[in-house]
Amino acid sequence: MNLNSMALRTLARxxxxxxxxxxxxxxxxFLAVTFTGSGDxxxxxxxxxxxxxxxxxxxIEAAGYNDKPSLSRWFTEADRIGSKAEGLAPVTGAYPRIxxxxxxxxxxxxxxxxxxxxxxxxxxxxxxxFLRSIVAGRIFEKAEGRGALIGxxxxxKLNVRPGKKLIITVTxxxxxxxxxxxxxxxxxxxxDHAADSGIVLVPLNxxxxxxxxxxxxxxxxxxxxxxxxxxxxIKSQLEGKLxxxxxxxxxxxxxxxxxxSGLIAVDRLFNYLLQLLVGLVIAAGITNTMLxxxxxxxxxxxxxxxxxxxxxxxxxxxxxxxxxxxxxxxxIGIVISIPWFYYMSETGIDLSRHVxxxxxxxxxxxxxxxxxxxxxxxxxxxxxxxxxxxLAAGVYPAIRAGKIMPVDTIKEI
Amino acid sequence: xHHNLIAQLSxxxxxxxxxxxxxxxxxxxxxDILPGxxxxxxxxxxxxxxTILNMIGALDMPTSGKVYLEGRDLSEIGRGELSxxxxxxxxxxxxxxxxxxxxxxxxxxxxxLALQDIPSAExxxxxxxxxxxxxxxxxVNRRPDELSGGQQQRIAIAxxxxxxxxxxxxxxxxxxxxxxxxxxxxxxxxxxNTEKGVTFLFSTHDQRVMSRARRLVNLRDGKxxxxxxxx
Numbered sequence: 295m296n297l298n299s300m301a302l303r304t305l306a307r308x309x310x311x312x313x314x315x316x317x318x319x320x321x322x323x324f325l326a327v328t329f330t331g332s333g334d335x336x337x338x339x340x341x342x343x344x345x346x347x348x349x350x351x352x353x354i355e356a357a358g359y360n361d362k363p364s365l366s367r368w369f370t371e372a373d374r375i376g377s378k379a380e381g382l383a384p385v386t387g388a389y390p391r392i393x394x395x396x397x398x399x400x401x402x403x404x405x406x407x408x409x410x411x412x413x414x415x416x417x418x419x420x421x422x423x424f425l426r427s428i429v430a431g432r433i434f435e436k437a438e439g440r441g442a443l444i445g446x447x448x449x450x451k452l453n454v455r456p457g458k459k460l461i462i463t464v465t466x467x468x469x470x471x472x473x474x475x476x477x478x479x480x481x482x483x484x485x486d487h488a489a490d491s492g493i494v495l496v497p498l499n500x501x502x503x504x505x506x507x508x509x510x511x512x513x514x515x516x517x518x519x520x521x522x523x524x525x526x527x528i529k530s531q532l533e534g535k536l537x538x539x540x541x542x543x544x545x546x547x548x549x550x551x552x553x554x555s556g557l558i559a560v561d562r563l564f565n566y567l568l569q570l571l572v573g574l575v576i577a578a579g580i581t582n583t584m585l586x587x588x589x590x591x592x593x594x595x596x597x598x599x600x601x602x603x604x605x606x607x608x609x610x611x612x613x614x615x616x617x618x619x620x621x622x623x624x625x626i627g628i629v630i631s632i633p634w635f636y637y638m639s640e641t642g643i644d645l646s647r648h649v650x651x652x653x654x655x656x657x658x659x660x661x662x663x664x665x666x667x668x669x670x671x672x673x674x675x676x677x678x679x680x681x682x683x684x685l686a687a688g689v690y691p692a693i694r695a696g697k698i699m700p701v702d703t704i705k706e707i
Numbered sequence: 708x709h710h711n712l713i714a715q716l717s718x719x720x721x722x723x724x725x726x727x728x729x730x731x732x733x734x735x736x737x738x739d740i741l742p743g744x745x746x747x748x749x750x751x752x753x754x755x756x757x758t759i760l761n762m763i764g765a766l767d768m769p770t771s772g773k774v775y776l777e778g779r780d781l782s783e784i785g786r787g788e789l790s791x792x793x794x795x796x797x798x799x800x801x802x803x804x805x806x807x808x809x810x811x812x813x814x815x816x817x818x819x820l821a822l823q824d825i826p827s828a829e830x831x832x833x834x835x836x837x838x839x840x841x842x843x844x845x846x847v848n849r850r851p852d853e854l855s856g857g858q859q860q861r862i863a864i865a866x867x868x869x870x871x872x873x874x875x876x877x878x879x880x881x882x883x884x885x886x887x888x889x890x891x892x893x894x895x896x897x898x899x900n901t902e903k904g905v906t907f908l909f910s911t912h913d914q915r916v917m918s919r920a921r922r923l924v925n926l927r928d929g930k931x932x933x934x935x936x937x938x
Contacts, residue, residue: 296821303809597805600766601866602794602822604787701766704801 297607301614305622308587312619315583319623319684320630322576326569326676327631331638331666333565337558338667341522341547344658346423347489348393348410349550350516351525354379354532357543359513360550365394365505366467369542372512378535382528384519387421389413390512392501397463398444398494400452407448407492409462411501411512413437421518424482424495431456431480437499441479445490449481456480462496466505474504485651486659522547523669557655573683580619580687588612588691595695596703609696616688620681627680638666712775713874713906714740714763719772721758721929732758734929735772740874740908745900747909747917750926756910759926760876763908764797765789777873794822798867798905800877804859806851806866812858813838813847816865823870837865841895857888864892868899874906881913893919 305312345351353360354375356367369375372390379388392411397404412422414433419425424443425433434441442460449455456478463473476496484490502511519528525546532544548555588595595608642665646653653660668676721733733755740746740763748756761767762774765781774781777796784792798819799805806815814821816838820830838844841861851859860880867875877896881889897919899905909916917923925933 300807300809307809593805594807597801598807598818599790600764600793600799601819602790602797604790606787607822701761704766704805 297611297614298618301611301618304587304591304615305618311583311587312622315580315619316623316626318576318579318583319620319680320627322573322680322683323624323627323676324631324634325572326680327627327635327668327673328638328666329565329569329572330672330676331635331668332664333562334669334672335639335665335667336660337562338522339661340554340558340655340658343423343660344551344554345516345518345522345547346421346426347484347486347658348391348516349514349547350389350421351519351522351547352379352517352528352532353545353547353550354515354517354536354542355545355550356513357541360543360545363394363513365392365465365513366469368392368467368505368507368511368513369539370508371510372515373510375536375542376515376517379515379517379528379532382531384521384524384528385517386520387418387518389417389421389516390498390510390514391516392498392505392507392511392513394464394513396494398448398452399461399463400454400458403452405448405451405492407494409464409494409496409501411496411498413498414441421516423484424489424493427482427484428480429483431478433495434479434497437497439497440474440476440500441497442476443480443482443495444478445493446481446483447487447491448494449478451491454478460494462494462504464501464505467507472504472506474500476500484659486654488654551658554655554658573679577683577687580616580684581690584612584616584619584688584691585694587615588695591695592698593703595698596700599698600700600704605696608698609692612692612695613685613688616685616692619688620684623684624677624681628677635666635668638664642666711742712739713742713744713777714738714908715773715775716759716762716769717773717775719759719762719769719774721755721762721767722770731929733762733769736929736931738924738931738934740906742873742906743900743904744922745897745907745920746922746924747911747920748924748926749911749917750932753928754926755929756926757878758929760878760908760910763874764799764876765793794819795870796873798870798872798875800860800863800867800875800880802879802882804851804856804863804883806859806862808851810850811847812843812849812851812854812862815851815862816843816869818866819870833869834865837869838862840868840899841865842891855888857884857891860884860888860892861895864895864899868903868905872905874908877907877909879911879913880909881911881916886915889913889915 356369359367376388376390379385396409397406433443458478460476460478461473462476463471466472519525529544529546642663644663646662649662651662653662716736716738719733719736723730723732748759750756762769817830817834841864843861881892896907900907921937923935
């Protein structure tokens with residue numbers, strides 16, 4: 295018995311109902327693409343932004359530094375460890391850095407904040423948000439030099455500009471106060487108040503001397519990967535490569551930016567719950583339509599069963615109809631979602647008027663332009679979930695169809 | 708139970724509930740149907756004709772008594788097996804034709820053979836032969852809504868005959884067609900009975916059917932009133 299042919303003809307016979315049901319399925323895909331795509335884009339954007347503000351996707355740190363950040367927690371051979379990390383395929387950059395608390399002073403004014411010591415020759419702007427955000431002057435040229443790149447709000451607070459002197463005071467590795475005279479080479483403006491008013495980039499080798507670290511000392515090596523989802527895998531590989539080094543630990547962004555990680559986890563959960571609810575509403579609609587279709591064809595099913603069609607064959611027939619409805623709905627969903635996705639991934643919707651240009655969450659700046667990005671696995675999950683929901687929506691009507699008693703539906707044989 | 712009988716009703720009663728009122732559609736009925744019969748159940752509306760056909764066709768079960776089809780007690784057979792029994796051993800001709808609307812005339816006639824998983828080539832040969840016999844070979848690609856009542860009934864007869872069942876149960880087969888079409892349908896059924904030995908059991912009010920039937924079973928209030936075999 296060719297159930298496919300019968301199911302397709304039934305769907306063709308009731309074109310309007312078939313189209314309405316298929317568009318419900320398609321609308322489910324459209325919504326799922328929007329919700330999931332928005333999540334995939336914004337989470338990746340936030341994770342990447344968080345990573346380029348200091349600690350990377352993966353961070354090789356002095357043991358205990360993440361729990362209690364202190365300049366007394368540092369490790370040697372950071373340059374060699376960074377080179378090792380760069381040897382892994384998905385790694386796009388690995389940078390020894392020293393990040394710690396400091397006091398900044400200029401003239402009679404002073405302010406507390408964080409410094410990040412970097413090698414300006416080695417660092418790429420794509421992996422350093424501050425280098426991308428220079429609005430005046432430039433980055434200092436040498437790791438041994440005395441340059442400093444400071445946030446615009448801090449510069450305003452200290453009443454300084456490029457070319458002016460800045461004194462940085464830190465506690466060295468032994469807990470002694472140490473100061474260094476720097477000269478401001480440029481200003482950055484990220485849009486994040488905390489960063490612009492409290493962070494200063496300084497030369498790595500100069501700070502190694504100030505903190506009495508050795509030539510390869512650092513508090514961390516920030517490792518960047520081409521896809522944030524690979525952070526866990528890279529962590530495991532690095533742990534393997536660095537086994538035996540008791541004074542260091544390898545952490546992913548989940549651990550170094552636990553606030554952001556928690557925020558994303560909660561937001562993702564709500565996103566999934568919302569999608570689940572929307573999916574259930576759509577599935578209920580499809581079930582209702584299928585059930586109506588079954589009830590309208592009670593007599594038809596009764597005839598077929600009277601002629602010898604087994605109840606399970608009737609169940610299969612309705613399920614096959616659900617299958618083809620799912621296929622059609624998925625196809626329509628793809629067709630209507632592609633232009634929307636293309637527009638939203640290229641242009642997006644600018645929400646800055648509502649949330650501001652410097653909206654941040656979990657300690658990182660959030661792109662005020664709502665855009666979509668869809669990971670391959672997300673796209674597959676959406677299509678598979680919607681398709682199987684459609685199939686599942688057909689189960690109850692199919693069972694109902696299988697329970698039809700032919701004698702009740704055929705008043706005259 | 709006589710094993711050479713096509714169908715046998717033994718002390719069969721069928722009671723329906725209409726609200727709180729019990730309605731006895733068939734009342735303690737005994738009836739034997741022999742192979743090759745061309746018989747008609749006659750009687751006024753509500754005399755139990757359709758209920759009897761339903762029970763012989765394994766669509767309904769008696770409240771008491773036994774119904775046998777080719778020697779098998781239908782009360783001892785599960786729902787799935789009853790489906791197979793209907794598919795393989797019973798042909799139905801409905802008053803309202805009851806063709807499957809999404810299928811063509813050919814596919815409607817082929818329906819039961821397809822359920823039986825008969826190979827495609829054999830199905831085609833058998834269906835076309837039967838459609839030739841009922842004079843519908845030129846209408847194979849028509850949908851039911853593109854056929855007249857008489858044509859639809861001929862397709863329904865082809866559908867009932869093609870699987871070579873033990874018995875064809877026909878409920879008021881001429882009720883919804885004009886006189887000319889009714890005569891054609893009766894000619895066809897008579898031909899299939901006499902030439903191919905197909906057993907027919909009708910329920911009818913139609914004098915034309917009664918005049919052609921070789922056995923008339925008269926029913927009243929679910930009871931056998933008369934059983935007349937024409938010589």
